[in-house]
Amino acid sequence: MTTTTIEHWIGGRSAAGRSGRTATVTDPATGAETARVALADAAEVDAAVAAAKAAAPHWAASSLARRTAALFAYRELLHAHRDEIARLITAEHGKVRADALGEVARGLEIVELACGIAQLLKGETSTQVSERVDVEAIRQPVGVVAAITPFNFPAMVPLWMFPMAVACGNTVVLKPSEKDPSATLRLVRLATEAGLPDGVLNLVNGDKPAVDRLLEHPDVDAVSFVGSTPVARHVHRTASAAGKRVQALGGAKNHMLVLPDADLDLAADAAVSAAYGSAGERCMAVSVVVAVGAAADPLVERIAERARKLTVGPGDDPASEMGPLITREHRDRVASYVPRAREQGATVVVDGTGLSVPGYEGGFFTGASLLDRVTPGMDAYRDEIFGPVLSVVRAADYTEAIDLINASPWGNGAAVFTRDGGAARRFRLEVQAGMVGVNVPIPVPVGYHSFGGWKASLFGEHHVYGNDSVHFYTRGKVVTTRWPDPADAGVDLGFPANG
Numbered sequence: 009m010t011t012t013t014i015e016h017w018i019g020g021r022s023a024a025g026r027s028g029r030t031a032t033v034t035d036p037a038t039g040a041e042t043a044r045v046a047l048a049d050a051a052e053v054d055a056a057v058a059a060a061k062a063a064a065p066h067w068a069a070s071s072l073a074r075r076t077a078a079l080f081a082y083r084e085l086l087h088a089h090r091d092e093i094a095r096l097i098t099a100e101h102g103k104v105r106a107d108a109l110g111e112v113a114r115g116l117e118i119v120e121l122a123c124g125i126a127q128l129l130k131g132e133t134s135t136q137v138s139e140r141v142d143v144e145a146i147r148q149p150v151g152v153v154a155a156i157t158p159f160n161f162p163a164m165v166p167l168w169m170f171p172m173a174v175a176c177g178n179t180v181v182l183k184p185s186e187k188d189p190s191a192t193l194r195l196v197r198l199a200t201e202a203g204l205p206d207g208v209l210n211l212v213n214g215d216k217p218a219v220d221r222l223l224e225h226p227d228v229d230a231v232s233f234v235g236s237t238p239v240a241r242h243v244h245r246t247a248s249a250a251g252k253r254v255q256a257l258g259g260a261k262n263h264m265l266v267l268p269d270a271d272l273d274l275a276a277d278a279a280v281s282a283a284y285g286s287a288g289e290r291c292m293a294v295s296v297v298v299a300v301g302a303a304a305d306p307l308v309e310r311i312a313e314r315a316r317k318l319t320v321g322p323g324d325d326p327a328s329e330m331g332p333l334i335t336r337e338h339r340d341r342v343a344s345y346v347p348r349a350r351e352q353g354a355t356v357v358v359d360g361t362g363l364s365v366p367g368y369e370g371g372f373f374t375g376a377s378l379l380d381r382v383t384p385g386m387d388a389y390r391d392e393i394f395g396p397v398l399s400v401v402r403a404a405d406y407t408e409a410i411d412l413i414n415a416s417p418w419g420n421g422a423a424v425f426t427r428d429g430g431a432a433r434r435f436r437l438e439v440q441a442g443m444v445g446v447n448v449p450i451p452v453p454v455g456y457h458s459f460g461g462w463k464a465s466l467f468g469e470h471h472v473y474g475n476d477s478v479h480f481y482t483r484g485k486v487v488t489t490r491w492p493d494p495a496d497a498g499v500d501l502g503f504p505a506n507g
């Protein structure tokens with residue numbers, strides 16, 4: 009059997025890998041290799057950046073009508089191909105089909121936002137700031153944008169970036185995760201079909217060498233990155249030192265605070281959905297429940313009851329609620345936290361490790377695990393596990409709980425479950441996180457607001473999509489104009505003052 013090698017997309021056409029390096033792409037449900045992916049070297053990255061640079065002046069000068077026509081056509085194509093894209097996501101990532109379709113739908117939100125770019129790019133003017141002087145503030149494209157994305161949302165995260173980048177008049181080189189590149193490549197090919205001119209959106213597959221070349225390439229002007237915290241830190245540091253603007257979103261450890269007055273059935277449903285959905289491989293997954301006072305015992309019981317009932321299986325089986333993890337190594341690492349938590353003093357309420365799915369014995373499965381009486385010193389609390397392992401930390405009162413949450417090095421999302429409006433209001437103001445849910449466990453903002461965390465969950469000033477993305481993907485320019493009257497003639501060496 010011949011294995012397909014997934015190629016790059018440069019200047020509007022497929023480009024075979026020439027570096028001689030490839031990586032394996034696997035179906036996580038079976039463990040079988042399904043394809044190889046070319047890993048770009050510096051010369052291949054240079055070719056993609058050159059294509060983006062060559063396309064940049066013409067695209068930046070193209071009318072808003074021309075840009076939005078392509079984006080509206082793209083929206084229609086994505087709708088028409090959403091099942092196909094969801095199938096590609098499930099085949100290489102493993103998440104269940106409904107979740108994959110949800111990912112495409114959330115990505116489409118940003119394409120729809122980008123369709124309205126004409127409204128978002130309107131400048132500001134001030135008339136008659138001085139005698140016969142007007143001021144206009146306009147925003148112009150940055151140039152060539154590098155977009156580097158993680159494995160866990162191979163469609164949604166690229167769609168957070170490139171539609172707004174091209175809508176703002178930039179050209180893009182996208183570097184998707186080498187673990188599940190096919191859905192991302194399909195998105196890029198469809199954008200060409202929708203009418204994006206050759207070179208406006210390019211894709212290079214690759215790993216660290218490709219990323220590092222993008223971070224230092226003199227013709228890359230801005231870098232959007234989403235991935236783990238150590239890599240986000242490296243990206244931010246390296247690209248900033250090379251003089252680029254950077255937004256680098258990192259990992260997370262999201263807390264869900266449950267107060268004793270909360271509806272505990274609703275809270276348990278929310279905790280289970282947010283902890284085990286997509287097998288915990290979401291940057292907005294709830295990985296810690298902080299149960300206050302009397303909420304703890306009944307809440308743990310309710311979560312355990314639900315976690316035990318989850319159906320784990322291949323993502324393309326409609327009966328599966330949770331699919332496999334991305335790789336065997338990652339599955340083993342995730343599973344290792346459960347016995348370690350027991351050794352470190354936690355109570356293992358549900359142990360999902362060691363699960364084997366009949367007919368899929370080679371798949372990278374693990375069941376849902378629930379740890380109770382976890383404390384901040386334990387590995388399960390300290391690390392981003394990125395799998396279906398939920399920790400419960402018990403706190404005596406609200407103050408102890410919020411202090412714990414705010415001591416976390418991460419600050420992506422946080423949620424509070426309560427019926428007390430006053431407590432919810434306090435939490436909303438006091439919690440140190442970029443995205444907050446009140447009785448909402450995964451508060452991923454809608455497209456017209458922006459997504460981003462605090463602390464080690466984001467390096468840089470700008471969040472992604474929403475108004476922040478318009479600012480990130482454009483540069484401001486202020487034009488001061490005077491149409492002189494012959495009466496104004498004369499030299500004046502004073503600093504311009506208005507009057």
Ligand code: NAD
Nearest residue numbers: 157158159184185215216219235236239257258259260291
């Ligand atoms: P990752 O950091 O391993 O990889 C992200 C990207 O960086 C990939 O394209 C990869 O090829 C590249 N990369 C990996 N190692 C590199 C290195 N040493 N130098 C340069 N480039 C490198 O992340 P992942 O495992 O693909 O994704 C999961 C992580 O992403 C989790 O930590 C998750 O929380 C995070 N994430 C964050 C958000 C967010 O919005 N904050 C969203 C999704 C995922």
